[in-house]
Structure formats: structure tokens, C-alpha cells
Amino acid sequence: MEGKREKRPRKPKELENQPGRYDPxxxxxxxxxxxxxxxxxxxxxxxTSVIDKGAYKHPAPFMVEDIKKLISMYTKKDMVILDPFVGSGTSLIAAELLSRKGIGIDLNPGYKDLYEERIQALGIVPHSEYLIGDSLKKIDEINLVDYIVTSPPYHNILRNNSKGTRNHTGKSYRMSARDGIEYYSELENDLGNFEQYEDFLNAFSKIMRKAYQHLRNKKYTTVIISDFTVNKKEVCVQGDIVRIMSEAGYEFSGTTVLLQPVKPLYPFGYPYAYKINHHHQNIITFRKIES
Ligand SMILES: C[S@@+](CC[C@H](N)C(=O)[O-])C[C@H]1O[C@@H](n2cnc3c(N)ncnc32)[C@H](O)[C@@H]1O
Known part of the structure; x- marks a missing residue:
């Protein structure tokens, strides 16, 4: 407006240069x-941080700082966190760094070795447990947990798209070239090996239904996933995840967009058709509410 300065909304007092107050x-x-x-x-x-360095032997690791934010939002000290697709163990490492206990499950024993390498390199004496096997069965072995944070395979996109793990010669690990072919495993219960997208969703749904039984009431679950293409068609994966989680009893709490601004841009459809470059993940959170 000419001549008049627009009034900025006042910053709440507690957000000005103070650490804030803890509410008992x-x-x-x-x-x-x-x-x-x-x-x-x-x-x-x-x-990203230096702690992520060891994780890049896995094709699709979380960044530790991102998961620390989630764990600090949804849990208190000493609480228990489950990741049923734990891979290189990032969720367990984030839990350890915040004095929580993690329980992770993965089909591929090589990823447990990778997790142990990471833990050793960080000088952490872990309280967390890393179980090897199919989450659909292994979840039966665990007690109640306070938070679930996880990211399943993105259907079979690694088999279709990836050229393998990154070599670490580039400036940024995320941007480094990949060498060799890598996907998670050859096992038939690996969610990355289902040919049909619907079968992948059903397998994920079965595991998350079981996980629901092991989550304390009023506690939260976060699924991190991006949209992707299936048979060259763009799919709203986020919508499907919200639907199957809701059918399993979880109540949708919201999506946080996790921006990944340093990924390369590919001219997929150029110059004929619009094709999106996915430069973010969806952090989709749910709550268990039973009366
Ligand atoms: C997207 S990755 C998770 C990466 C992990 N967030 C990290 O920071 O390394 C998905 C993982 O799910 C595992 N996986 C696939 N099917 C599984 C199943 N049925 N039970 C347990 N783990 C499975 C794969 O081996 C892979 O490591």
C-alpha cells in the first residue's frame, strides 16, 4: 500500500532470542x-552432516539430522523407537544420539554390518537392537514402542532406475556418481522386489498393520516416501500411503515436505511433455488414537 507501511505480525515473545521454556x-x-x-x-x-558419511554404502539412507528432529518431536528421553525398514541404521543412530533406544529390522544382514561400522566409527556403545529378517514376522518379537519412523523401499524403482551405489569421489556424497548395480536383495519378501505396485502396497500395509499393534496408544508413526512413477506414469504415492495407513487404523496428522534442493535436474519430458523432478520427500505422520 502506497504511503503506508504494512504492519508485520509480532513475533511471539518466546520465539525471540531465548531458548524457550519447557512446559511441565x-x-x-x-x-x-x-x-x-x-x-x-x-x-x-x-x-546433511558428517555423520551421514558411512551411510552411503546403502542406496537410500536417511540423513541423521532429519531423523533427530522427528525423534525429538515425537519422543522423550529413554523412549523406544521402531524402524521396520532400518537399512544402514540411521534411525537407531539418531535414537542413540538423543538417549533413546532404537529397534530396527531389515532383511539384508549386510546392512546390519554397515550399521555396526557406523556405530563404531562414531564411538557409540549402543542400547539399540538390530534384528535381521522380514518385518512381517520379526515385529512379533518386540514389545510396545513409543514411536515408529521408517521409509520402505520405493516399490521397485531401484531395480528400474538405479545404476548402483555412489562412489565417494564427488564434492557432495548425494551428488556423487553411482557405480555397480545395487538394490536391496534378491529375497521375494523384499518390498523392493514386487513387480506390481498394488502388491508392494499390500505388503507394506500388512507390516504397518502389525506395527500398529506394537505402538502405544496416542503415539505417532512417520513414513518418509516421495511420489514416483510406475510404468512411466506419475503416481500420488503419498495419497496411497495415507489411504492404507488410515485403513490400518492410524489417524493422519499431516505432511512435512523435506526439501532436497541439491539434486540434479533431469530434462525427462523435454521438449514434448511436462515431467516433474522430485526434489523433496514427504514426511507423513500419523497418530494411533484408540478410546
Ligand atoms: C528405503 S530403505 C531404508 C533405508 C534406511 N532408512 C536408512 O537410513 O538406511 C528400505 C529398506 O527396507 C529393507 N526391506 C525391504 N523389505 C523388507 C522386509 N520385508 N522386512 C524388512 N526389511 C525390508 C531393505 O533391505 C532396505 O534396506
Whole structure:
């Protein structure tokens, strides 16, 4: 407006240069009001750190700092976190760094070795457990947990798209070239090996239905996944995940967009058709609410 300065909304007092205050009524986490509020923003930029270095022998690891944010939002110290597709063990490492206990499950024993290498390199004496096997069965062995954070295989896209693991010669690990062919395993219960997208969704749904039985009431579950193409057609994977999780009893709490701004841009459809470049993941969170 000409001549008039628009009034900026005033920053809440507790968000000005103070660490914020912890509310003793807080039953969800150990955060101050200010820390809590900052994590409710619907987009985050992915945060890489030196701790991620060892993870890149896995084709699709989480970044530790991203998972630390989630664990600090949804749990308190000493609580138990489950990741039924734990891969290189990032969720367990994030849990350890925040004095929580992690339980991870993965089909591929080689990824447990990778997790152990990472833990050793960080000098952590872990309290977490890494179970090898199919989550559909292994979940029966665990007790109640306080939070589930996970990312399943993205259907069979590694088999279709990947040229293998990254060599670490580039400036940034994420941007480094890949060498060799890599997918998770040859096992038939590996969710990355289902040919049909519907079969992949059904297998994921069965595991998450079981996981629901092991989650304490009023606690949260986060699934991290991006949209992708199936048979060259763009699919709203997020929509399918929300549907199958809701059918399993989880209540949708919201999606945080995790921006990945340093990925390369590919001219997929150019110059004939629009094709999207996925430069974000969806962090989709649910709550278990039973009366
Ligand atoms: C997207 S990756 C998870 C990566 C992990 N977030 C990390 O930071 O390394 C998915 C993982 O699911 C595992 N997986 C696939 N099918 C499984 C099943 N039925 N039970 C347990 N793990 C499975 C794969 O071996 C793979 O490591």
C-alpha cells in the first residue's frame, strides 16, 4: 500500500532470542515451546552432516539430522523407537544420539554390518537392537514402542532406475556418481522386489498393520516416501500411503515436505511433455488414537 507501511505480525515473545521454556505439562517430548513450534513448520530443508558419511554404502539412507528432529518431536528421553525398514541404521543412530533406544529390522544382514561400522566409527556403545529378517514376522518379537519412523523401499524403482551405489569421489556424497548395480536383495519378501505396485502396497500395509499393534496408544508413526512413477506414469504415492495407513487404523496428522534442493535436474519430458523432478520427500505422520 502506497504511503503506508504494512504492519508485520509480532513475533511471539518466546520465539525471540531465548531458548524457550519447557512446559511441565508436556507429555509428548522434551522440547521447549520455541523448539516445538519450529518443528511444526510444514517444510524443512534436509540437513546433511558428517555423520551421514558411512551411510552411503546403502542406496537410500536417511540423513541423521532429519531423523533427530522427528525423534525429538515425537519422543522423550529413554523412549523406544521402531524402524521396520532400518537399512544402514540411521534411525537407531539418531535414537542413540538423543538417549533413546532404537529397534530396527531389515532383511539384508549386510546392512546390519554397515550399521555396526557406523556405530563404531562414531564411538557409540549402543542400547539399540538390530534384528535381521522380514518385518512381517520379526515385529512379533518386540514389545510396545513409543514411536515408529521408517521409509520402505520405493516399490521397485531401484531395480528400474538405479545404476548402483555412489562412489565417494564427488564434492557432495548425494551428488556423487553411482557405480555397480545395487538394490536391496534378491529375497521375494523384499518390498523392493514386487513387480506390481498394488502388491508392494499390500505388503507394506500388512507390516504397518502389525506395527500398529506394537505402538502405544496416542503415539505417532512417520513414513518418509516421495511420489514416483510406475510404468512411466506419475503416481500420488503419498495419497496411497495415507489411504492404507488410515485403513490400518492410524489417524493422519499431516505432511512435512523435506526439501532436497541439491539434486540434479533431469530434462525427462523435454521438449514434448511436462515431467516433474522430485526434489523433496514427504514426511507423513500419523497418530494411533484408540478410546
Ligand atoms: C528405503 S530403505 C531404508 C533405508 C534406511 N532408512 C536408512 O537410513 O538406511 C528400505 C529398506 O527396507 C529393507 N526391506 C525391504 N523389505 C523388507 C522386509 N520385508 N522386512 C524388512 N526389511 C525390508 C531393505 O533391505 C532396505 O534396506
Amino acid at each position: 505439562r508436556n507429555t509428548l517430548n522434551d522440547l521447549t515451546g520455541k523448539e516445538w513450534l519450529l518443528l511444526t513448520k510444514s517444510f524443512w530443508e534436509t540437513e
